[in-house]
Amino acid sequence: MSLQILAVDDSRTIRDMLNLTLSQAGFNPHLADDGIHGLELLEGLTPGAIITDINMPRMDGFGFIDAVRKIEKHRATPILVLTTESAPELKKRARDAGATGWIVKPFEPKKLVRALQMVTG
Amino acid sequence: MSEQDKTTLSTGIELLTFQVGGQEYALDIMSVREIRGWTKATPLPHAPSFVRGVINLRGTVLTIVDLADRLGMGAAQTSERNVIIVVHTGKETVGLLVDAVSDILAINTTDLQDPPDMSAAECEESFVSALTISEGRMIRVLAIAAALPTESEEAA
Amino acid sequence: MTDEVDPMIEIRASFFVECEELLESLQDGLQLMDDGQSDDETINVVFRAIHSIKGGAGAFGLEELVRFAHQFESVLDGVRSHTILVDRTDIAIFFQASDILADLVRAARDDEPADQEKVQSILDKLSVILGDNAQEEDEVDASDFQPMGIALDLGLPELSDNESVDTDTQHEPAITTDAISAPGNEKPEHFLEGFKIFFQPDSSLYETGNEPLHLLKLLREIGEVDVSCDTSNLKSLSELEEEKSYLAWTIYLATDEDEASVRDIFDFVADLCKLDISPISNSTLPPSNKTDDAPLSSELSIVPTASETVVPPAPPQISQNTADLPVRKSTVPTLPKTNTDNNKPSNKPRPTVRVDLERIDRLVNLVGELVINQAMISQSVTDADLPSNSAISAGLDEFMQLTRDIQDSVMMIRAQPVKSLFQRMSRIIRESSAMVGKSVCLKTDGENTEVDKTVIERLADPLTHMIRNAVDHGIEKEEDRLNADKPAEGIVTLMASHRSGRVIIEVSDDGAGINRERVLQIAMDKGLVAENSQLSDTEIDNLLFLPGFSTASEVSDLSGRGVGMDVVKSSIIALGGRVTIQSEPGQGTKFTISLPLTLAVLDGMVIEVAKQILVVPLNAIAETLTLTQESVLPLGPNNRVIKVRDVFVPLLDLGSELGFRAPLNNFDNAVVLLISQENGTQAALVVDAIQDQRQVVIKGLQNTFGRPSGVAAATILGDGKIALILDPIDIVSSAESAGNLAQNNLQLTG
Helix, strand or coil: CCCEEEEECCCHHHHHHHHHHHHHCCCEEEEECCHHHHHHHHCCCCCCEEEEECCCCCCCHHHHHHHHHCCHHHCCCCEEEEECCCCHHHHHHHHHHCCCEEEECCCCHHHHHHHHHHHHC | CCCCCCCCCCCEEEEEEEEECCEEEEEEHHHEEEEEECCCCECCCCCCCCEEEEEEECCEEEEEEEHHHHCCCCCCCCCCCCEEEEEEECCEEEEEEECEEEEEEEEEHHHCECCCCCCCCCHHHHHEEEEEEECCEEEEEECHHHHCCCHHHHHC | CCCCCCHHHHHHHHHHHHHHHHHHHHHHHHHHHHCCCCCHHHHHHHHHHHHHHHHHHHHCCCHHHHHHHHHHHHHHHHHHCCCCCCCHHHHHHHHHHHHHHHHHHHHHHHCCCCCHHHHHHHHHHHHHHHCCCCHHHHHHHHHHCCCCCCCCCCCCCCHHHCHHHCCCCCCCCCCECCCCCCHHHCCCCECCEEEEEEEEECHHHHHCCCCHHHHHHHHHHHCEEEEEEECCCCCCHHHCCCCCCCCEEEEEEECCCCHHHHHHHCCCCHHHEEEEEEEEECCECCHHHHHHHCCCCCHHHHHHHHHHHHCCCCCCCHHHHCCCHHHHHHHCCCCCHHHHHHHHHHCCCCCCCCCCHHHHHHHHHHHHHHHHHHHHHHHHHHHCCCCCCCHHHHHHHHHHHHHHHHHHHHHHHHEEECHHHHHHHHHHHHHHHHHHCCCEEEEEECCCCEEEHHHHHHHHHHHHHHHHHHHHHHCCCHHHHHHCCCCCCEEEEEEEEEECCEEEEEEEECCCCCCHHHHHHHHHHCCCCCCCCCCCHHHHHHHHHCCCCCCCCCCCCCCCCCCCHHHHHHHHHHCCCEEEEEEECCCEEEEEEEEECCCCEEEEEEEEECCEEEEEEHHHEEEEEECCHHHEEEECCCEEEEEECCEEEEEEEHHHHCCCCCCCCCCCCCEEEEEECCCCCEEEEEECEEEEEEEEECECCCCCCCCCCCEEEEEECCCCCEEEEECHHHHHHHHHHCCCCCCCCEECCC
């Protein structure tokens, strides 16, 4: 059974790419298009890691991370933030919300996989 | 009908010969899609006289040109014996109403000769791209593009 | 069927589709901003649209697009955070920027160069708006922004080339459990190059889902490590708090990597731990000996923690594949079937499918055949003279209903809101008004009106031309507007609606209206009408549609490109549509385009004229009447009118208008179709008989010998014969222009 990964992004293109990259790397990706949708999916998932975008409608990445950390079973689940910015304050906000790490978009597949390895062991 | 002549060189062509207004014409068989019997065409209002109308060719609307009329030999008297040659020219498919289809002729392109310069004569000459001889009969190779004018030319 | 398709090519194609959607919501958002109706979420939507385009573009290495989107995004980010305040002038620039963004998207899609000059000019305008706002950072960022990830680039060593990381077991981290009071004292001596790392996680490191052991494992991948764990802070088991940090590590790392690579490993946690990394050299102590030397004192006390956190969990499958993974991906990115299937259930953000248009067209054609087939069956049933209450008749009725439902559903697939078309027109307004130096805004209405996709596509050119015309000729120069007590800004309105089974699109302006005197003069000068012609206002207006007519006394850059309204008219007629003009001096001009909802089927009345079966579109027929000879009144030598209620309506014999027979003289018991024209006037067409009303499938006519006038298309009847579908309004208007008719209906007064 391959490791479940929840990926949350409002861009269909990025979702498609995450899906492809994660599938090829042997993960079992689950995709959501915003934070609310992500939380819905999490009810039935125990992902090895979560990847989330920041700028999304309905519930953005910060709100999503915050909400995930409040769920007991996902308290220690690694969460990687997908961001086009590497601005320190953005990292700080993500960190404060409980993010494990970040991936700078556009991601290279191997770097994404590498980051997942960093947080999932 | 003659089978493909094995001695035909790479420059050989096959011509479909047919009767129009008592004369023998021919077409490169590569431009012929099919041959079918005459069915009554639905007339188009205000169309040139040589446009007989349209028929249903398996769900598409096919324009029928009375070739004799087009060649200036007067409108054909249509009967059951008439034949429609469906030809494809460039981008459109058109049905040519002719008297009868005669034969398929395999000839060498070197057997084709240019029609004599008849520029002083009537315009029908321009509908013939070449002449050839088969069994002593003169065959006129139809200049299909000239016989079927483009939209702009005709609509102007 | 699609097994061989490279998924990246598909994703790329879908990216451009997504871009079009994003551009649309960008336009919508900007419009709301422009109307002063925006809130924070509107600006967020605008921001996100640009942001998503940039994100996807980066993934495909579309650098130009990324660079532009980045700048645009930076500005919107400022707007979003209220550090940049914008007025309508700025929003106008945003509109231009979104046009450029659309250009760049399409240029990238079609792999064509973009207009650098335009791009740069908007980039400059954007940076003016951006001003000091985060300029330095963005300046750097913009130029630095490359399609690559940072932070995670560990320069992953190729495992086979590097013996030190070749084995998983040989160099297990030698975790010592002794308390090392002064970690610096014992240097592993065999290390030639490397780093000494002191790493003490804060509690927060655990709270964010990070795991020190993963980090140690990563270190092991880039070099030889010697790890000692400081457990001096450990409390007894009962006092341990989950997720509190009690441990610290000192790690000796022998590696060829530089310090930055090492720090990269700690990138996620740098702010969550005490981290000290210092280079060391010429150490030689083999790490394997160390454990033996170390006194093992309190090993038991940390077992619980160790078993949970120190023993690395079984690596997921991917670890083994790490080395060949990138290669495999970049060359043959095939998607394992099983995986995609597994993903399906969760991958359902919105219940839509993307379908190749060809497949829809095939479906449309098949339904067309179905309709014809049904007509043939109906015909046979009628011919068989079955009682009307027979089971087969009832079944046939049901069949017809189903066919119609299927047809409607299929047509709905092809229908699209005209919104995208209108948005394109707003760009035309911006560009053309800028070019002639007028201030013009576009108002739209009914943009959710749905029309067949093909119709929308083929309307773009004629509408573009009409819009340019409105800006160029319709709207007055600013001083003229002010003199006429009009607001300086001109308004062009685009309106779409459904009206009795057709789509109506109106293009109107609030300009000066048609200068009929001048139009007539030009037409006379060009010999389009006779010198002393007495023409009605409507006739003069319609002169604009004559080939070769151009009113521009000074040919401007915009509409004076050799394309006249005659081309507009013929392309609309080619769509089965009609266009009419209404103009009010001083108030403006309105063009009304009336189009069929679909190009595939229509409801028609099957009629007989001169032994020909013909179809007249039902929506053109206002009513049908039966005449008596007395009701037909002569008007002049050749014309006749009939009186319909209070209006005299010109009477035409359809047979002779089509050239099928000589004009009729006896109209007793003649059946006429009363045809309504777009401008509200009517004409009566005499037919021999009305056979039926039914839905017919539209078959295009070839244009080999020009478009036959008065004929819109053809259809195939139940008996397999072709019937022409007439364009009665075209027939009436060509009869009118032939001068045979009283031009306008005469209103009875009193």
